[in-house]
Amino acid sequence: MDNTCNCNNCEIKDLFFASLDSSQMETMCSQKIENEFKKGDIITKAGDKIEDFVYLKSGLVKLFNYNDKGKEQIITFAKPFDFVSLISIFSNKTYEYSVVALEPTVTCNITLTEITNLIMNNGTFSINLIEKMSNTSNKIINEFLDIKKRNLMGRVAYMLLFFSEQVYIENEFELPVSRKEIAEYIGMSTENVIRALSQLRKDKIIKIFGKFIEIVDNDKLSQISRLG
Amino acid sequence: MDNTCNCNNCEIKDLFFASLDSSQMETMCSQKIENEFKKGDIITKAGDKIEDFVYLKSGLVKLFNYNDKGKEQIITFAKPFDFVSLISIFSNKTYEYSVVALEPTVTCNITLTEITNLIMNNGTFSINLIEKMSNTSNKIINEFLDIKKRNLMGRVAYMLLFFSEQVYIENEFELPVSRKEIAEYIGMSTENVIRALSQLRKDKIIKIFGKFIEIVDNDKLSQISRLG
DNA sequence: CGCGGCTTTGATGTTCATCAAGTAAAGTGG
DNA sequence: CCACTTTACTTGATGAACATCAAAGCCGCG
Numbered sequence: 174m175d176n177t178c179n180c181n182n183c184e185i186k187d188l189f190f191a192s193l194d195s196s197q198m199e200t201m202c203s204q205k206i207e208n209e210f211k212k213g214d215i216i217t218k219a220g221d222k223i224e225d226f227v228y229l230k231s232g233l234v235k236l237f238n239y240n241d242k243g244k245e246q247i248i249t250f251a252k253p254f255d256f257v258s259l260i261s262i263f264s265n266k267t268y269e270y271s272v273v274a275l276e277p278t279v280t281c282n283i284t285l286t287e288i289t290n291l292i293m294n295n296g297t298f299s300i301n302l303i304e305k306m307s308n309t310s311n312k313i314i315n316e317f318l319d320i321k322k323r324n325l326m327g328r329v330a331y332m333l334l335f336f337s338e339q340v341y342i343e344n345e346f347e348l349p350v351s352r353k354e355i356a357e358y359i360g361m362s363t364e365n366v367i368r369a370l371s372q373l374r375k376d377k378i379i380k381i382f383g384k385f386i387e388i389v390d391n392d393k394l395s396q397i398s399r400l401g
Numbered sequence: 402m403d404n405t406c407n408c409n410n411c412e413i414k415d416l417f418f419a420s421l422d423s424s425q426m427e428t429m430c431s432q433k434i435e436n437e438f439k440k441g442d443i444i445t446k447a448g449d450k451i452e453d454f455v456y457l458k459s460g461l462v463k464l465f466n467y468n469d470k471g472k473e474q475i476i477t478f479a480k481p482f483d484f485v486s487l488i489s490i491f492s493n494k495t496y497e498y499s500v501v502a503l504e505p506t507v508t509c510n511i512t513l514t515e516i517t518n519l520i521m522n523n524g525t526f527s528i529n530l531i532e533k534m535s536n537t538s539n540k541i542i543n544e545f546l547d548i549k550k551r552n553l554m555g556r557v558a559y560m561l562l563f564f565s566e567q568v569y570i571e572n573e574f575e576l577p578v579s580r581k582e583i584a585e586y587i588g589m590s591t592e593n594v595i596r597a598l599s600q601l602r603k604d605k606i607i608k609i610f611g612k613f614i615e616i617v618d619n620d621k622l623s624q625i626s627r628l629g
Numbered sequence: 630c631g632c633g634g635c636t637t638t639g640a641t642g643t644t645c646a647t648c649a650a651g652t653a654a655a656g657t658g659g
Numbered sequence: 660c661c662a663c664t665t666t667a668c669t670t671g672a673t674g675a676a677c678a679t680c681a682a683a684g685c686c687g688c689g
Contacts, residue, residue, distance in 0.1 A: 240550045241627070248542065263528075264535035269543075292531065293524030300491075300520055303531060307492035310538030314476065314488070315497075317545045321588055322468045325677070351635065360549055362678050367637060383636090383686090399469070553645070579667065590646050595669060611654085611668090 180205065185230060185281070188254060189305065192297035201291070206282045210274040212349075217258065219271045225282040227258035232278025233340060233349055236270045237357070247358040249313050250275070250350075252340055256309040275349040320359055327401020328359040329369040330394050333379065337388055345387040373397075408433065413458060413509070416482060417533065420525035429519070434510045438502040440577075445486065447499045453510040455486035460506025461568060461577055464488070464498045465585070475586040477541050478503070478578075480568055484537040503577040548587055555629020556587040557597040558622050561607065565616055573615040601625075 180186060180202035190198065207230070210216055217227065219238050230253060237247040248270060251257045261269045262285070292299045320328055332355055336346055348355075352370070356363040373379045378394050380387040388394055408414060408430035418426065435458070438444055445455065447466050462485060465475040476498055479485045489497045490513070520527045548556055560583055564574055576583075580598070584591040601607045606622050608615040616622055 238546075240546075246546060246550065248546065261535065261539050263531045264539050269539070289528065292527050296521030296524075296527070299524070299527040299531075300517065303491045303520065303527075303534065306531065306534055306538075307489065310534075310542070311489050311492050311497070313542060314538070314545075317542075318466075318468075318474060318476065322474065352637095353635075363635090364637080364679080365677060371637075580669095581667075591667090592647080592669080593645060599669075 183230070183281075185228065185254070189228075189301060190298070192295055192301060193291070197291065197295065201283060201287055204284065204287060208280050208282060210278045210280070212274055212276055214274045214278075216272040216274060216278070216280060217268050217270075219268050221268050223258075223262055223266060223268055224285060225258070226262060226285055226288045227272075227280050227282050228256060229253045230279040230281050232274060233276040234272050234274050234278055235350070235354065235358075236272055238270050245354075245357050247354060249316060250335070250340075250358070255312075256305055323398070324401045325361055325365055325369050326372070326397055327399075328361065329355070329366060329373070330398035330401060332359060333373075333386065333388065334394060334398055336386075337391075344391065345385070348384040348386055411458070411509075413456065413482070417456075417529060418526070420523055420529060421519070425519065425523065429511060429515055432512065432515060436508050436510060438506045438508070440502055440504055442502045442506075444500040444502060444506070444508060445496050445498075447496050449496050451486075451490055451494060451496055451513065453486070453512055454490060454516045455500075455508050455510050456484060457481045458507040458509050460502055461504040462500050462502050462506055463578070463582065463586075464500055466498045473582075473585050475582060477544060478563075478568075478586070483540075484533055488537070488541075551626070552629050553589055553593055553597050554600070554625055555627075556589065557583070557594060557601070558626035558629060560587060561601075561614065561616065562622060562626055564614075565619075572619065573613070576612040576614055 180190070180198060190201070193201065206225075208216075210232070216234060229251060232253070234251050234257060235247050236249050236251065236257060237245050240246050251272075257272055258268075288302075292302065319331065323331055336348065337344060340346070340349075350358075352366050353363045356366045359366070370379070370381060373394070374381050376393075378388070378390045378397070380389060408418070408426060418429070421429065434453075436444075438460070444462060457479060459481050462479050463475050464477050464479060464485060465473050468474050479500075485500055486496075516530075520530065547559065551559055564576065565572060568574070568577075578586075580594050581591045584594045587594070598607070598609060601622070602609050604621075606616070606618045606625070608617060
């Protein structure tokens with residue numbers, strides 16, 4: 174928890190709060206709460222009452238819920254500037270999805286009351302917020318469509334490229350998720366996710382050391398993601 | 402086209418415009434445009450410039466785009482009070498998806514400029530709009546998850562129940578879509594959609610006369626939708 | 630140090646896509 | 660209005676893709 178009013182230095186400021194005047198900024202800044210989470214920590218839980226507007230300052234999280242058989246169903250991964258809590262925040266009283274940290278994560282929480290206040294009194298803020306919301310849902314929907322049109326190999330390749338190109342901006346990285354979680358996200362069985370990874374290793378497209386992945390042949394991986 | 406200012410009698414008024422004062426109402430009302438579409442007509446096309454805020458007054462539409470192989474991919478069906486044009490309207494300059502009428506459909510168009518104007522000057526309107534947007538994306542995401550966790554029979558049952566319970570509110574109805582379109586929506590092959598329908602017919606759960614469907618055993622159909 | 634969860638591979642079975650072929654229905658132009 | 664073409668619908672047969680089951684090694688954690 175850190176309540177010092179350092180919001181003017183916050184790199185996320187321009188994303189949402191560029192339109193706030195100094196008085197609005199101070200009000201918001203003085204009552205915002207930052208929270209830190211370790212890998213595996215629960216950030217919000219399906220069913221909990223929604224009281225805050227939550228966004229990611231740093232880290233990585235997964236959004237998920239459970240299907241009827243009690244199996245986890247991962248909806249999306251979110252990184253800073255992605256807008257996690259937004260999905261149901263304005264249409265529900267309680268969260269529909271759970272959010273769990275996959276890496277050390279810092280969130281910034283602002284009460285919904287305060288946000289509602291800003292919407293009521295600052296048109297530019299409303300416009301910005303609406304654009305962000307639109308972006309977020311659009312992105313999730315496009316992800317769903319992207320995955321739906323791929324087969325096993327294509328989906329696994331897509332997933333690896335997601336971490337490599339969008340999260341770590343590196344050809345080598347430590348997978349923040351288990352094989353099982355990848356399976357839950359792309360909608361395939363864990364065993365077949367593993368088989369797909371092994372195949373990519375045998376074809377010398379990636380190297381695998383446990384959770385550590387190195388993409389050796391990026392072009393081929395992209396091709397598999399596009400064609401699969 | 403019908404530009405008479407009859408918005409106060411419009412049943413959709415309360416959904417979005419309850420917060421407008423009489424002057425705002427008149428401005429909006431005088432410049433809104435209603436359009437009528439026949440079955441099969443294109444309402445908006447992917448790639449077109451977004452200029453209007455479009456909502457359904459009556460009818461039924463499909464949202465779709467094309468995958469790399471040129472095959473249609475149906476994203477969702479929308480009926481009145483569902484908020485079609487909303488998906489990318491505030492995050493893009495052009496439509497990402499096409500919208501086509503499946504039944505005679507009436508839309509009401511308001512320029513984005515006018516809507517932006519309202520957002521800037523009417524906080525309550527902004528709140529209402531944000532809630533609707535949140536609802537819409539939430540619904541689409543939940544649909545995706547619902548379909549993803551079902552098998553062939555479950556998906557077809559789900560689809561039939563959608564038309565029966567959410568669109569026509571009748572046990573008998575005329576399918577507004579082809580078998581192919583059902584397939585494109587639920588992500589299965591056309592042949593297998595037909596086989597699933599035939600199976601339901603053989604099991605005396607539904608009756609089929611071409612496009613006309615009668616649900617005979619609603620309980621069993623619901624069960625298949627839940628378990629499948 | 631032992632238990633449970635994660636990972637891996639192989640074997641087997643199910644589900645679904647694809648191909649093929651035919652019928653029915655719905656536009657289309659003379 | 661009719662022949663013609665195209666599109667939608669239907670069923671069966673085949674094969675591919677994927678899930679499931681089983682068994683074993685590995686790793687982390689209490």
